[in-house]
Amino acid sequence: MFRSLPAGLLAYLLLLLDFPYAHQLDIRGSRQHSHPVDHLRRGGPISLSNLADISYHADILLGGQHFQVLVDTGSSDLWVAGSVQQSSDTALNASVFYAIGKVEGPIRTAHLQLGDDRVENQAFIQVSPSLRNREGTGILGLGPSSGSFILSQLSGPTGAPPLDRLFIQDATAPDYFTILLGRHGDPTSFFSGTITIGSVLPDYTDILSSPKLPISLVSDGNSHNQHFQVELDPDGIIGPDGKPISLGPHIANKDDGKATVVMDCGFTLPQIPQDAAEAIYSRFKDSVFTTVEGLGGVWVVPCATEVNVTFVFGGQRYPMHPLDMTLPPEIFNLRNVTNSRGVPVCIGSFQPFTFDRGHKATYDLVLGMAFMRNVYTLFDYADFVLGANTTNENKGPYIQMYSITNMSQAHLDFVKVRLGGIDTTGDQKLLDGPRKKGDSKNPAIYYVIAVIVVIVLMVIAMIYIPWKKRNRRSLGEGGKVVQ
Numbered sequence: 001m002f003r004s005l006p007a008g009l010l011a012y013l014l015l016l017l018d019f020p021y022a023h024q025l026d027i028r029g030s031r032q033h034s035h036p037v038d039h040l041r042r043g044g045p046i047s048l049s050n051l052a053d054i055s056y057h058a059d060i061l062l063g064g065q066h067f068q069v070l071v072d073t074g075s076s077d078l079w080v081a082g083s084v085q086q087s088s089d090t091a092l093n094a095s096v097f098y099a100i101g102k103v104e105g106p107i108r109t110a111h112l113q114l115g116d117d118r119v120e121n122q123a124f125i126q127v128s129p130s131l132r133n134r135e136g137t138g139i140l141g142l143g144p145s146s147g148s149f150i151l152s153q154l155s156g157p158t159g160a161p162p163l164d165r166l167f168i169q170d171a172t173a174p175d176y177f178t179i180l181l182g183r184h185g186d187p188t189s190f191f192s193g194t195i196t197i198g199s200v201l202p203d204y205t206d207i208l209s210s211p212k213l214p215i216s217l218v219s220d221g222n223s224h225n226q227h228f229q230v231e232l233d234p235d236g237i238i239g240p241d242g243k244p245i246s247l248g249p250h251i252a253n254k255d256d257g258k259a260t261v262v263m264d265c266g267f268t269l270p271q272i273p274q275d276a277a278e279a280i281y282s283r284f285k286d287s288v289f290t291t292v293e294g295l296g297g298v299w300v301v302p303c304a305t306e307v308n309v310t311f312v313f314g315g316q317r318y319p320m321h322p323l324d325m326t327l328p329p330e331i332f333n334l335r336n337v338t339n340s341r342g343v344p345v346c347i348g349s350f351q352p353f354t355f356d357r358g359h360k361a362t363y364d365l366v367l368g369m370a371f372m373r374n375v376y377t378l379f380d381y382a383d384f385v386l387g388a389n390t391t392n393e394n395k396g397p398y399i400q401m402y403s404i405t406n407m408s409q410a411h412l413d414f415v416k417v418r419l420g421g422i423d424t425t426g427d428q429k430l431l432d433g434p435r436k437k438g439d440s441k442n443p444a445i446y447y448v449i450a451v452i453v454v455i456v457l458m459v460i461a462m463i464y465i466p467w468k469k470r471n472r473r474s475l476g477e478g479g480k481v482v483q
Contacts, residue, residue, distance in 0.1 A: 045201065046115035048193030052331040053184045053369065054268045056193045058140060062124065063087045063110035069140040071195065072266035073179070073228055073379065074366075076148040076161045079103055079125035080138035084110050087126070094125050094149045103127045107154055112162060114140075117197060119165045123150050123158060139266075142177065144384045144397075146223040157386060164386045166197060173198045176380040179265055180204070180404075181373045183323060184331075187416050188409060204376045207402035211314030212380075215397040216253070216260050218362050228379055229363050230313065230399050231258040237276060238310040238317075241430055245279040252361045259364040261313075263377060263399060267368025269295070274352040276365075278434040280309055280325075281348045285431065286339050292347070294332065299348035300339065301326055306414050306425045309350070311371070313401060321405045322414040324370040325349060375401040 048056045048071065057068045062078075063086035069078070077096060087110035095104035105127045112122035129135035142163055145151055151159040157168055167175040178200055182192040200207055213230040234257065235244030251259050281287050281299035284307070291297050301307065307325035311318045326346035329337040339345050349370040357363070382397040415423045 044116050044196075045199075046195040046197075048181070048195060050182050050184050050192040053327065053373075054331055056181055056265065056369070058114070058195065060140065061111075061113035062122070067136055067138050069138040070266065071140050071142060071179070072264070073142045074262065074264035074266045075139060075141035076143040076145055077125060077141045077150050078112070078122065078138065078162055079105070079127050080136075081127045081129045081133035082135040084108060084124075084126060086110060087124075088121070090123070090154060092153045094153050096125065096149050103133060107150055107159075109158070114162060114166075115195075115197070117166055119162055119169070121158065122162055122165060123154055123160070125150065142379070143228065144226045144381075145386050146226045146384075151386075152224075160386045163197070163381065167381060167385045170198075174380075175382065175385050176378050178204075178207070178376065178378045179372065180376050181265065181369060183321065183373050185417060186323070187413055200378065201376070204402055204404075207376055207378055207400050210378075210400040210402050211316055212398040212400055213314050215384075215399065216362075222360075222362065225362060227262045227264065227363070228397075228399060229260050229262045231256075232261050232365070233312040233315065234258060236312040238312070239279050240283065240308055245276050247273055247364060248275050251364050260362065262363045262366045263372065263379075264366050264368050265372050267366055268370070269298070269347075269349050269351040270368045270371050271353045271355075271366040272350050273364065275434070277348065277350055277352040280307065280350060282434045283430045283432075285429070286341060286343055286345075287348075288339055288345070292332075292334070295347070296351070296354035298351050300337070300345040301348060302339070302343045303328065303346040303418055304344075304424065305346075305428060306411070306418075307348075308407070311367075316401070316403070318375055318401060318403045319405050319407050319410070320371065320374050321410045323410070323417060324373050327370070374403065374405040376404055377401050 046058050048058055049068070050056055055070055058071050060067050060069055062080060063084040065082075065084055065086075067080045067082070069080065075096070077094075079096065087108040090107045090109060092107040093105065094107050095102050103125065105125045107123055108126050109121040109123050112119040112124075127133050127138070141148070141161060143161075145161050145164050148159070148161050151161070153159065157165065160168065163177060167173075175198070177195060177197045180191070180194045180201065183189060194201065216229045216231060218226050231253070236259065237245040237247070239245045247259050251257065253260055277299055278289075281301055282289070284301050284305050287299055287301040287305075289297065289299050303326065305326070306322045308322060309320045309325060311320070325348070327349045328346055329335070332347070337345055378400040380398050380400070382395040384397045411425070415421060415425070419425070
């Protein structure tokens with residue numbers, strides 16, 4: 001999640017806040033037991049727990065104590081809520097600022113156990129527990145160290161984020177990590193999520209042959225806003241009608257005309273331009289743009305509507321599972337949500353931006369969990385690693401993605417989960433052209449307006465015609481008034 005992005009806090013808030021639209025569920029998939037490809041000395045895969053598709057967490061040991069931390073490729077620091085008894089004080093403090101709040105506390109060091117990997121004297125922020133930051137929870141940032149608040153206060157390897165420390169202490173092993181996110185309620189896939197460090201899962205070794213998508217680097221003066229961001233292919237979003245969706249002229253990188261996409265597993269709802277969201281959702285019958293407290297502006301569509309979208313990176317197509325294109329409102333603790341016709345609706349998971357990216361935005365989309373459930377993703381740090389040799393032009397950081405969504409099976413999954421096994425998707429018809437969010441009202445309102453206009457005109461006529469008869473005048477010759 002971005003430190004300056006309010007929507008990036010959504011998954012974290014839904015887990016930790018005493019929030020009117022969230023409740024805690026302990027959901028763990030029966031993950032298939034597998035071992036990473038045995039070509040390095042690091043530990044095995046790290047299992048993730050899936051909180052109803054709104055956040056993913058890893059269990060860590062810090063100073064010998066257990067913490068459940070949100071895994072987040074959009075931030076860089078480790079912080080936990082609660083006192084770590086077996087830790088050392090650095091006499092320094094750090095604050096991580098967010099648009100709707102911040103966390104702050106002393107920078108301390110303690111032994112970190114992450115899966116089978118161990119880091120001695122890992123720097124972290126110790127946050128006082130509160131209603132927002134419940135004891136025993138926290139965030140594990142996996143992003144580039146240039147965005148680390150701890151490192152800005154405690155320089156050198158001692159202040160480096162956990163992954164940097166792991167890569168530094170074993171320089172002979174690959175400096176990448178991979179993420180596989182599970183889908184809650186998926187009838188055919190029964191895993192909750194996995195992270196590997198320096199290895200890939202054996203069932204997904206083909207990812208090593210996938211296109212290497214170079215990380216788009218921000219300017220040196222803006223390095224604190226560096227994220228895992230890559231370029232989307234031209235016409236790289238294929239809409240429900242099978243045609244490319246235009247992102248408009250206002251993209252961040254105007255030089256090559258390609259949109260820049262941030263891969264951020266800390267975002268529950270991917271953030272995309274308003275026009276793109278309209279092109280995806282507005283053409284379905286009974287779709288409505290509305291504001292949901294705690295989520296912001298979203299498109300809602302009938303839950304029985306199958307929405308199909310594909311993204312294109314490096315010439316490869318990555319289709320989205322229709323169960324990820326809309327989310328049941330119950331996961332946000334919203335009950336019995338219907339539109340004005342009484343039809344049950346789901347939340348369009350690809351959300352129009354809920355924050356201002358600023359005048360000089362460095363990205364155009366943020367593809368979060370709903371996207372990342374459809375790909376197995378490898379993040380290669382390369383010269384992002386603190387102290388790495390940046391003169392090696394062949395070691396630039398990159399991302400690789402391997403599609404894990406089979407559209408035929410995904411359709412069957414949707415029919416089983418949303419339609420009770422009866423396929424009615426053949427009756428779906430797309431409306432002509434995208435509708436703007438201001439045009440998303442129930443069409444019945446236009447009939448009401450028309451009726452009101454007719455009534456007003458009739459009243460005016462009833463008043464005006466008798467008045468006209470009483471006051472009729474005509475002009476005779478010479479312009480004289482003749483009664």
